[in-house]
Amino acid sequence: MKILLASNNPKKAHELRTILANSGIEILTLADVPHYAEPIEDGRTFADNALIKARAGAQHTGLVTIADDSGFTVEELNGCPGVLSARWSGQHGDDQANNLLLLKQMAHVPEERRQAAFVSVCALVVPNGEEHVVTGQWDGWMLTEPRGDNGFGYDPLFLPNEEFPNGRSSAQLSPAEKNALSHRGKALAQLVPIVTQLSQLSEANSD
Incomplete structure (x- = not known):
């Protein structure tokens, strides 16, 4: 069974392939399917x-599609930057400017009020209209300097909470640790259990 990850990010693809290792499921990215206009994330x-993103992938390719949207949330700022994380400073993808503005x-803000988290929401859409949405959260604290x-x-x-109070930032962890x-x-x-079930149904239907 083939599943589309609606992304060109090789790190995301590697992470999904690692999680689904030995499942027999082939993970494709946008680079592996005919080009289509990516939707506006509004x-x-x-x-x-x-x-x-997941609906667009399923519609244009006919494949089960997974997409994620993620960001950084700070309690003191009522959950911001949140969905605006990538363009918090006004220009999309300028990590340095985003970090400087947030700092x-x-x-x-004192250390005891600097609770923060990374949040990821993943959507899985099947061409028949079936949809699943799951959330992962990594809790911790916002530092006062990079x-x-x-x-x-x-x-x-x-x-991260796992490194609190005097440990390493997320940028000091190895890729495997992160x-x-x-x-x-x-x-x-x-x-994983949803994908596994879809794969079993696909095999049964092909027999």
């Missing part, structure tokens, strides 16, 4: 955006 929530906004050179996005500002703890890994893991 949803109000992570779930909205994940479903927008300024939180500059005078630490580490690994990862991307807000990783240098995030101290994958074992991450919000996306937690969300994707919840899709």
